[in-house]
Amino acid sequence: MISVIIPSTPIEKIITGNYKTGNRYVKILRRLGINSHLSFDYEFEQSINKTKSAILLHAKKNYKTAIICQKRLIPYALVLTGTDIYSDLTKKNSSSYKKCIKSILGAKAIVVLQPDAKKKLLDIIPNLRIKIHVIFQSTNISEQSKIKNNGREVSILMVGNIRREKDTLLGINGFIEVYSACNGVNGYQIKLTHIGLGLVNDYTKIVKKYGESNQSVSFLGFKDNSEVHRIMSVSDLLLNPSTVEGGCLVIKEAIDLNLPILASDIACHKEMLGNKYPGLFMAKNCNSLSKKLKTFILDHKVRKLWKKSLLDSPLAFYKEKDEAKLLAELAKSIL
Numbered sequence: 001m002i003s004v005i006i007p008s009t010p011i012e013k014i015i016t017g018n019y020k021t022g023n024r025y026v027k028i029l030r031r032l033g034i035n036s037h038l039s040f041d042y043e044f045e046q047s048i049n050k051t052k053s054a055i056l057l058h059a060k061k062n063y064k065t066a067i068i069c070q071k072r073l074i075p076y077a078l079v080l081t082g083t084d085i086y087s088d089l090t091k092k093n094s095s096s097y098k099k100c101i102k103s104i105l106g107a108k109a110i111v112v113l114q115p116d117a118k119k120k121l122l123d124i125i126p127n128l129r130i131k132i133h134v135i136f137q138s139t140n141i142s143e144q145s146k147i148k149n150n151g152r153e154v155s156i157l158m159v160g161n162i163r164r165e166k167d168t169l170l171g172i173n174g175f176i177e178v179y180s181a182c183n184g185v186n187g188y189q190i191k192l193t194h195i196g197l198g199l200v201n202d203y204t205k206i207v208k209k210y211g212e213s214n215q216s217v218s219f220l221g222f223k224d225n226s227e228v229h230r231i232m233s234v235s236d237l238l239l240n241p242s243t244v245e246g247g248c249l250v251i252k253e254a255i256d257l258n259l260p261i262l263a264s265d266i267a268c269h270k271e272m273l274g275n276k277y278p279g280l281f282m283a284k285n286c287n288s289l290s291k292k293l294k295t296f297i298l299d300h301k302v303r304k305l306w307k308k309s310l311l312d313s314p315l316a317f318y319k320e321k322d323e324a325k326l327l328a329e330l331a332k333s334i335l
Contacts, residue, residue, distance in 0.1 A: 001035045002331060003051040007061030008040040016161060018057045018081055020225075020249055021137065025055060028324045034331050041065045048072065053334040055111075059084040059100035066103035075334045077133075078107040082246030083165060085117045086267075089124055104128070109333045111135050113247020116267035133330050136272075136315060137249045138323040141229060141256040154182075154190040154297055157235040159228060162198030162206060165244040167264070167284065172210050172217060174241070174289035179216055182297040190297060191216045192239075195223050195231065232257050236303070237296060242266065243283055255315055260306035262292055273313045279306045 006022040022038050029036040037047060044051075044065050054069055054076040056062040061084070069076045088096035104110060104125065110132045112118045118132050156175060160166045175192040183190050194217075197203060207219045223231070232238065238254040238261045245251075245268035252272065254261050263269040264283035273280065279296070282288035295302050310316060 001037055001047075001050050001052055002029060002335070003044065003047055003054045004029075004036055004038050005041055005044050005054055005056045005062055005065050006038070007058050008042055017246075017249060018061075021079070021081065021247075022055075022057050024137070025327060028320070028327050029331060032324060032328050032331070034328075034335075044068065048074075053077075053108075053331075055079060055330075055334075056103070056107075057081050059103040060088045060096050063099040063103050066106055070106040075108040076106075077109040077111055077330055077334050078103055079111040079113075080117055080121065080246060081113065082244055082268075085112065085120055085246060086244045087165075089120070101125075107131065109133060109330055111330065113137060114268055114271040116271050117246060120267075133326065133333075135323060135326045135330065136318055137247050137252055138318060138320040139249070139253050139256050140320050141253060152187055152189065154188045154237070155235045156190065156192045156237045156239050156293075157232060158192065158194045158239050158241075159196060159232070159250045160240070160242070161196045162194075162203055165242060166196075167241040167243050168194070168198075169206070170284065170286055170289065171239050171241040172206075174286050174293055175217070175239070176210075176214065177286065177290045178294040178297065179214075182294060183216065185298055188297070191218065193217075193231070193235070194219045195221075195228055197222050229253065229257070232259055235259060237262055237293075239293070240264065240269070241281075241283070241289060242269075245269065248272065252315055252318075255310050255313055258307060258310055260296070260303060260310070262289070262296060262306075264289075272315055273310075277306075277309055277313065278302075279309070 004022045004025050006018045026036045026038045056065050056076050057079045058081050084100050088100045091097050112134055115134055118134055158171050162168045210217050211219045238259050240263040248268055262279045265280040266283050281292045
């Protein structure tokens, strides 16, 4: 059996990217006829006697699990999911860096979610090349999920937990900055919707500050995948201002739903959308975000261009069967 191990946090089981990735891996592996099981790091020792190999998500957060695998001689693949490769491994000689290195060096295979992460890792440990598998994330969104929005509302959507790396407040402040200039123009009413949770105190403060004082901003909290996809299908724009992403699933979901995207120009977004995608803005720069957002809202030709440009993205025709093929190769390398 392959145990797919995800790191635990108070909200991990609900909506985090690690949970979604691990859950999808298990479903795909089972469809391939490979016995697999999803568990949190603290549950791993309960199933360790049945585990022949493992897939661990996040080098730092699954450090303890990696050490257990090394001591028990359980071969494992390590998936670098974001903050490990783009944050922890940039802090050389720190505790986080050392934990990541130990997890990586003990792995039989390494998975990164887009090519830039492979480049970053090889800059740190050049001799890992033959171990690295680049596996983009896929979706199972069907054509029936795609619904055209014919309303007079310009609906902007943000999806993701409220935490520092997502830069949620930049997105909200950027929207508010252009609201007065754009709302009502050409008869359109604009609104911003946020889906996701966060640390309880932070989430409550943000909802109180922005949601209660501005009717154009709404916070929906947690929604399951089918409801997220339904809301995306009737939205006009996905806004993703993240400063760190390992492999952003919601970007792929938007591509598959043909939903235009306004995203920060971080490496992950450029790998997924292409360097020339017109809906990229300067990361951490509210002015850059606001200018792009205002142009999208006021210029119908820009909206059409951004939507059309999705067909030119590197992942436009990447499907779940493609990810399954790559996961089958990964499983073979650790079984």
